[in-house]
Amino acid sequence: MINYFGYLFDSANWHLTGDSSIPERLGQHVAYTLVTLVVSAAIALPIGLLIGHTNRGAFIAIALGNLGRSLPTFGLVLLLVTIFGVYQWPVIVALVALAVPPILAQTYAGIRSVDRSAVDAAVGMGMRPMQVLFRVEVPMAMPLIISGLRSALLQVTATATIAAYASFGGLGRLLIDGLNRNEYDQIFAGAVMVALLAIALDYLSAAVERAVVSPGVRERRGRLFSRSAASAPSKTSAEETAVSTSR
Amino acid sequence: MITYVRNNHVEIVDNLVQHVWLSLLPVVIGALLALPVGYLAVRKRWLYQPVVNAGAIIYSIPSLALFLILPPLLGVGYLSALNVIVGLTLYTLALLSRTVADALISVQGQATQAARAMGYRPIRQLFGVELPMALPVLFAGLRVATVANISLVSVGALVGSGGLGNLFTGGFQLGFVEAIIVGIVLSMLLAGLCDVGLVLLQRWLTPWTRTGART
Amino acid sequence: MITFDSVTKAFPGGNVAVDDLSLELPTGQITVFVGPSGCGKTTSLRMINRTIEPTSGTISIDGEDVTTQDAATLRRRIGYVIQNAGLFPHRTIVDNIATVPLLNGVNKKQAREEAAELLTRVGLDESMARRYPSQLSGGQQQRVGVARALAADPPVMLMDEPFSAVDPVVRDSLQQEFLRLQSELGKTIAFVTHDIDEAIKLGDNIAILRVGGRLAQLGSPQDVLDNPADDFVADFVGRDRGFRALSFITAAALDVEPVREYVERADAVRLVLDDAGRPAGWSVHGVEGLRALPSTFTRDDSLRLVTDLAITSPAGAAVRVDADGVADGVVAHEAVARHLTAMRHETQR
Numbered sequence: 001m002i003n004y005f006g007y008l009f010d011s012a013n014w015h016l017t018g019d020s021s022i023p024e025r026l027g028q029h030v031a032y033t034l035v036t037l038v039v040s041a042a043i044a045l046p047i048g049l050l051i052g053h054t055n056r057g058a059f060i061a062i063a064l065g066n067l068g069r070s071l072p073t074f075g076l077v078l079l080l081v082t083i084f085g086v087y088q089w090p091v092i093v094a095l096v097a098l099a100v101p102p103i104l105a106q107t108y109a110g111i112r113s114v115d116r117s118a119v120d121a122a123v124g125m126g127m128r129p130m131q132v133l134f135r136v137e138v139p140m141a142m143p144l145i146i147s148g149l150r151s152a153l154l155q156v157t158a159t160a161t162i163a164a165y166a167s168f169g170g171l172g173r174l175l176i177d178g179l180n181r182n183e184y185d186q187i188f189a190g191a192v193m194v195a196l197l198a199i200a201l202d203y204l205s206a207a208v209e210r211a212v213v214s215p216g217v218r219e220r221r222g223r224l225f226s227r228s229a230a231s232a233p234s235k236t237s238a239e240e241t242a243v244s245t246s247r
Numbered sequence: 248m249i250t251y252v253r254n255n256h257v258e259i260v261d262n263l264v265q266h267v268w269l270s271l272l273p274v275v276i277g278a279l280l281a282l283p284v285g286y287l288a289v290r291k292r293w294l295y296q297p298v299v300n301a302g303a304i305i306y307s308i309p310s311l312a313l314f315l316i317l318p319p320l321l322g323v324g325y326l327s328a329l330n331v332i333v334g335l336t337l338y339t340l341a342l343l344s345r346t347v348a349d350a351l352i353s354v355q356g357q358a359t360q361a362a363r364a365m366g367y368r369p370i371r372q373l374f375g376v377e378l379p380m381a382l383p384v385l386f387a388g389l390r391v392a393t394v395a396n397i398s399l400v401s402v403g404a405l406v407g408s409g410g411l412g413n414l415f416t417g418g419f420q421l422g423f424v425e426a427i428i429v430g431i432v433l434s435m436l437l438a439g440l441c442d443v444g445l446v447l448l449q450r451w452l453t454p455w456t457r458t459g460a461r462t
Numbered sequence: 463m464i465t466f467d468s469v470t471k472a473f474p475g476g477n478v479a480v481d482d483l484s485l486e487l488p489t490g491q492i493t494v495f496v497g498p499s500g501c502g503k504t505t506s507l508r509m510i511n512r513t514i515e516p517t518s519g520t521i522s523i524d525g526e527d528v529t530t531q532d533a534a535t536l537r538r539r540i541g542y543v544i545q546n547a548g549l550f551p552h553r554t555i556v557d558n559i560a561t562v563p564l565l566n567g568v569n570k571k572q573a574r575e576e577a578a579e580l581l582t583r584v585g586l587d588e589s590m591a592r593r594y595p596s597q598l599s600g601g602q603q604q605r606v607g608v609a610r611a612l613a614a615d616p617p618v619m620l621m622d623e624p625f626s627a628v629d630p631v632v633r634d635s636l637q638q639e640f641l642r643l644q645s646e647l648g649k650t651i652a653f654v655t656h657d658i659d660e661a662i663k664l665g666d667n668i669a670i671l672r673v674g675g676r677l678a679q680l681g682s683p684q685d686v687l688d689n690p691a692d693d694f695v696a697d698f699v700g701r702d703r704g705f706r707a708l709s710f711i712t713a714a715a716l717d718v719e720p721v722r723e724y725v726e727r728a729d730a731v732r733l734v735l736d737d738a739g740r741p742a743g744w745s746v747h748g749v750e751g752l753r754a755l756p757s758t759f760t761r762d763d764s765l766r767l768v769t770d771l772a773i774t775s776p777a778g779a780a781v782r783v784d785a786d787g788v789a790d791g792v793v794a795h796e797a798v799a800r801h802l803t804a805m806r807h808e809t810q811r
Contacts, residue, residue, distance in 0.1 A: 004319055069394050070438035074401045074412055075431040078419040082427060121548030124513050124620075125562055125610075126537035139552040158309035162402055166419065175311055179325070179405065187315050187325070194312040202307040214552035216594030 006185035007174075008192060022174075022193060029160055029170035029197065036092060036156045040099035041149060048104045048148075052111025052141070053133055061108035068101020073159045081166040091163045098159055099152040106148025110141030142213045150205045157198050171197065251425040259414070263433055266410025269403065270396040271441075273332055277339025278389060284340065285347025286373065295348060302341035310334065310402045326407035335399060339392045346388030350381035383456065386449040390442050397438045401430070411437075463489045464510060464618065464650060469519035471505050471675070479505040480675035482519070487667070489524075489617075492644060492651040494665035496658055498698070502675030503654045507620050510652060511540045523618060538562050541611030541619035541649070545627050547603040549595040555581065555606055556591040562614040573613075580609040585639050601632035608640070612647070621653045625660065637663060658699055662687065662706065670695055684710050708766035713759055716768065716801055718782055718791030731777040739788040741781045758783040769798050 007013060015021045051057045076098060080090035114137050122136045138145070164172025174190025177183070210218075252259065288298040308316075313334045318325045321333060354377050362376045378385075401412030409416065411430040418426030450457060464487040471480040480502040487493040495503035508514040509521055512533045521528050528536055549558050557564075559577035564570065578591050584605040595603055604624060611619055625633045625640075641664065644651065655661055661668050662683040670678045670686065672694055679691040687707040690696035700706070724733040730747040743752030758781045759768050771780035772795035782791040 069391070070398065070435045070442075072398045072401045072411070072415075072431055072434040074398075074404070075415045075427055075434060078415045079424065079427045079431065082419050082422060082424050115548075115551070117544060117546045117548035118550055119548075120513075121542065121544055121607075122550070124508075124511055124537060124542035124544070126534045126539075126565060128534050131565070136550055140550070142552070154307055157307075158311075161309045161311050162405070165405060165416070172311065175315055176405070179315075184319075184325075188319070191312040191315040195308040195316065198307045198309055198312070199304055202303065214594075216551045216553065216596055 004185050004188040007178075007183065007189040008185065013189070022171075022189065025169065025171045025173055026193065026197065029157075029172075029194075032092070032095070032160050032168075032170055033153070033156050033201070036095040036099055036160075037149070037153055039092075040096045040152060040156075041103055043096070044100045044103035044148075045107055045145070048107025048145075049111060049133065049138070051104075052108045053137065055112070058108065058112075061104055064101045065105025065108075068098065068105070071098070073098050073155070074162050077159060077163050078166060086167050088168065091160075091166060091168050095156050095159055095163070099156050102151040102155065103145075103148045106144045106151070107141070110144030110148070111137055113144060114140045139214055140217055143209075143217060146205075146209045146213060150202070150209065153201060153205055154198065157194075157201055161194050251423070252429060255426075259429060259433070262409075262411050262413050262430075263437070265408070266397070266400050266412075266434070266437065269328070269331055269408060269410050270335070270393070270400045270437075273335035273339050274389070274393050274396055277336045277392065278343055280336070280340050281343035281347050284344040285351065288344065288348040289351045298348065299345050302345050305337055305341040310338075310399045311405060313337070314403065314406050328403075328408040330406055331400065331403040331408040335396050338399070339396065342392050342395075343385075343388050346385060347381075350384035350388075351377055353384060354380040379453070382449060382453050386445055390445050393441050393445065394438045397434060397441065401434060463487065463524055464493075464652060465520075465522045465525075466506070467520045467522070469506070469509060469516050469521060471502070471509065471514065472517045478675060480509070480516075483671075483675065483677055484519075485669055485677060485680055487650060487652055489650050490648045491666035492653055492664055493667040493669060494653045494655060494661040495669050495671060496655055496661040496665075497671035497678070498673055499656065500673045501671035503656075503671055504622055505675070506671070507622055507652055507654050510618075510620055511537045511542060513537075538566060538614060539616050539618070541614075541616045543604075543607050543611045543619065543621040543624045545623040547595075547600075547607035549603055549606055549610070551595050554592050554594060555598070558595065558606060559610045559613050561610060566614065577609070577613060580612055581606075583612075584609045584643070599632075600628045601636060604628060604636060605639075608643075617650060619649050619651045621651060623655055624653075626655065626657070633660075640664065659706075662709070670698060705766065708769060709764045711765040711805075712761065713763050713765060713768050713782070713793075714761045716765075716793055717797060718793050719779075719797070721781075721789045721792055724777065724779065724781075724792045729777075733777070733781065733789070733792070735789060738786075740786075741783070741789045744776050746776055755781060758787075758789070760784070765798065765801075768793055769795060772798060 013022050016023050048061060051061045073094075077091055077094040080094045081087075084090040118136060118140065119132060122132045127135065160168065160170050161172035161175065164170060164176040171190055171194045174186050174193065178186030178188075178190055284298060288294045305313075314330045315325065317323075317330045317333055318327070321327075321329060323329050358380060359372065359376060362372050367376065400408075400410045401415055403409040404412030404416045411434050414426045414430030418424065418430070466483050466485050466487075469480055469483045470478070472478045479500075483502075483506060495506055497503050505514055509516050510523075510528065512528055515529075549555075550561070553561075556574050556577045559580055560568075560570075560573040563573040563576065574591075578588055581591060582588055586602060586605055586609075590598065590602070595606070598606065604627070607624065611621075625636050628636065637660065653661075653664060655664075665683055667680065668683055668686050669680045672678045678698075679686060679695045681689075684707070686695065686699060687703045687710075690699055690703070696703070721733065721735070725735060726732075732745045734742045734745050734752055736742045741755050741758060743754045745752055753776055755771075756774060757767075757771060759771060760783060768780050772778060772793060775781075777794075778796075779792045779794040781789050782793065784790045
C-alpha cells in the first residue's frame with residue numbers, strides 16, 4: 001500500500017523556512033498570486049471603467065475577454081519562458097496577461113449593466129462625471145467587477161501551480177518534483193495543499209465580496225426563486241453566471 | 248515555422264486528435280450529467296445551495312491538482328488518460344449544474360404557468376417547454392465549458408494525456424518556440440471553431456430567436 | 463419663474479423636438495407640459511436643467527439665463543424626479559434622499575436627520591430609512607424619489623412622468639399626496655405627462671404641445687376644457703370634456719332637499735341614519751340589510767362627484783354631509799340638471 005500521507009505528515013516538511021518546505025512553498029504561491037492580481041487589476045480596472053463609461057472601444061473589451069478565455073494558459077507560460085529564459089519575470093508577465101482579460105471584460109460588463117435611470121438621476125441632480133462614475137456606476141457595477149476579480153484569482157492560482165513545470169516556485173513544485181521522482185506522497189501533499197489553498201482563497205474572496213458589495217445591489221436568492229411573471233432580470237443573471245466563470 | 252509543421256505534421260495531427268476527444272468527451276458527459284443535477288437542484292430548493300457550493304469548490308481546484316488527486320481515488324495509474332477525462336468531466340459538471348439550475352429558474356414565468364395550467368406533466372414540460380426556453384442560457388454555459396476544457400487539456404501533458412499540450416512541453420524541453428506557437432494557435436482555432444459550432448447549433452435549435460425581436 | 467424664450471431643439475439628423483417655444487412658468491405653481499409622443503415635452507423639461515442643451519433661444523430662471531451657470535451647480539438647486547425614480551440601489555433610502563445635501567458638503571449626521579424627516583413628509587414610515595430601494599414597492603420608491611428631489615429645498619422642481627410607472631390605484635394616492643405637499647411647499651414645478659387627466663388634475667397651468675414641439679395652447683385647466691384652441695387640442699383633451707369640466711364647479715350653490723324627506727318617505731328606497739345623524743345606508747324595500755353609500759359629498763366637493771353619486775345611488779340622489787359627517791341635505795340628479803340649466807341661462811345673459 002502506498003502511503004500517500006507520508007509527506008504531508010512529515011514534520012520535517014513543515015519548517016517555516018528553508019527551501020522546499022510546505023510553508024515556504026505556500027508563501028511563495030500566495031505571494032505570486034497576490035502580486036499578479038494587484039498588477040493586473042491596476043491595468044484592467046481603469047481600462048474597463050473607461051471603456052464601460054464612455055462605451056468606446058467596447059469591441060476591445062469583449063474581444064479580449066473571449067481571447068483570454070481561449071488562450072491556453074499552459075502554452076502561454078511555456079512560450080514566454082522558452083523565449084525569454086527560465087526566470088521568474090516571464091512567468092509573472094504570462095500570469096498578468098492571463099488575468100487581465102476576465103477583469104477587463106467583467107468590469108466593462110458591470111458598468112454597462114448599470115441601470116440608466118440611476119445614472120440619469122445622478123447627472124440630473126448635479127453630480128459631476130467623476131462623481132457619477134465612482135459614487136454611482138462603480139458601486140452598482142460591483143457584483144460583476146468583483147466576479148471578474150474572483151475569476152482572475154482562480155485563474156492565477158491555477159496557472160501558478162502549473163508554472164512550476166518551468167521551474168517556478170510555489171506549491172506546484174511539490175507536484176512537479178513528486179512526479180519526477182515518483183514520490184506519490186509528495187504529489188498527494190502538493191495536490192491537497194493546492195486544492196485547499198484554492199478553496200480557501202475562493203472563500204476569502206467571497207467574504208471580501210460580501211463586505212464590499214452593497215446589500216442593495218446583491219442578487220437575492222429568494223428573488224431568483226420567486227415565480228414572478230416578469231423574470232427578465234434573472235435571465236441575464238443566469239447568463240452572467242455562465243459567462244463570468246473562467247479559469 | 249512552415250518547415251517545422253511540414254516535418255512534424257503527423258505528430259501535430261495526432262496531438263490534435265487526442266486533444267479533440269479529450270476535451271469534447273468530458274463536455275458531453277458533464278453536460279448530460281448536469282441536466283438531472285441541475286433539475287433536481289431546482290425541484291428540491293434545499294438542494295440548490297449545496298449543489299452550487301459543491302460546484303464552486305470543485306471548480307476552484309486547479310486542474311493539475313485535480314488530475315493528481317484522482318489517481319488514488321480512481322485506482323488508476325498517474326498517467327492514465329482517465330484522470331484527465333474524469334477531472335474535466337467534474338469541472339464541466341460543476342459549472343453546468345449551476346447553469347442548468349439558474350436557466351430553469353430564469354424561464355419560470357408566464358409560459359411555464361400557462362403550460363402547467365394546460366395540463367403538462369412535469370417531465371414533459373421540462374423537455375417540451377422549459378429546456379427549449381432555457382437553451383440560450385444553457386448554450387452560453389456550454390460555450391464557456393467547452394473553451395475552458397480545451398485550454399485545460401494541455402495541462403494534461405504533465406500527466407501523459409495532453410493533446411496539443413505535448414507540443415508545449417516538447418517545445419519547452421527542446422527550446423522550440425515554433426512547436427509552442429503551433430500548439431497555441433491550433434488550440435485557439437479549435438476553441439474558436441467549437442464556439443462557432445455551438446452558436447450555429449443553438450441557432451438551429453432555437454428558430455424562434457432568429458426572427459426580429461432582440462433583447 | 464421659469465421663462466422659455468424662443469427655445470428650439472434640433473437633434474443632429476434633422477429631428478426638431480422643440481420648435482420656437484416661448485412661455486412662462488409662474489413662480490409657486492405647477493405647470494404641466496402635456497401632449498402626444500414626440501411633442502417635445504420631456505426635451506423641454508430637460509433643457510431647464512441642461513441635461514439637454516437648446517439649439518437656440520434661452521431659458522431663464524428668475525431672470526438668470528441657465529447657460530450662464532455651471533451645469534452641476536445649477537442642477538443641485540433644481541429638484542429632479544424621473545419616471546422610474548432612478549434611486550441608487552447601493553445606498554439606503556435615507557442616503558438616497560440625502561444625496562444633494564451631501565454633495566453640497568452638509569455634515570453627514572445632519573443630512574441624514576433631515577432626510578429621515580423628509581421621509582415622513584412624503585408619507586413613508588421612518589423605519590424604511592435603513593432599507594434599500596429593492597425592498598420597496600414602485601409607489602414607495604417614487605415617494606422616495608420625490609423626497610430626494612426636495613432634500614436641498616430647491617425653489618424649482620422638474621418632474622418627468624413621475625407617476626406613470628405605477629398602477630392606477632397607487633397613482634391616485636401619489637397624486638393626492640403630491641398636491642398636499644405642494645400646498646405646503648409652494649415650489650415652482652415643471653411637470654411632464656402624457657395623460658391629459660393627470661394634467662387637468664394637477665396643473666395650475668397646462669401647456670399642450672403638438673408633435674414637432676410647438677405650443678398648441680397654454681392656459682388653466684378650465685380654459686383648456688371650456689375653450690380648446692383648435693381641433694387638435696379638443697381631440698387631445700377628449701370627448702367628455704364637458705363632463706370633466708364639472709370637476710371645477712363646486713356643489714356650494716346647489717339647492718338641496720331636506721334629509722327628512724328621504725328618511726321618512728314611503729317609497730321603495732329610504733335613507734337610514736345612525737344615532738348621530740350620519741348616513742348609514744339606503745334601505746331598499748324587499749331587500750335584506752342596507753345598501754351602503756359609496757361616499758357622501760360636502761359643500762366644497764365638485765359637481766362631478768355629486769352627479770356620479772346621484773347616478774349610482776338606488777334612490778337617484780346624493781347625500782350631503784357637514785364637517786362632522788352629519789347628513790344635512792340630499793340632491794337628486796334632476797336637481798343637478800336643473801342647476802346646470804340655470805347656470806347656462808346665467809352665462810347666456
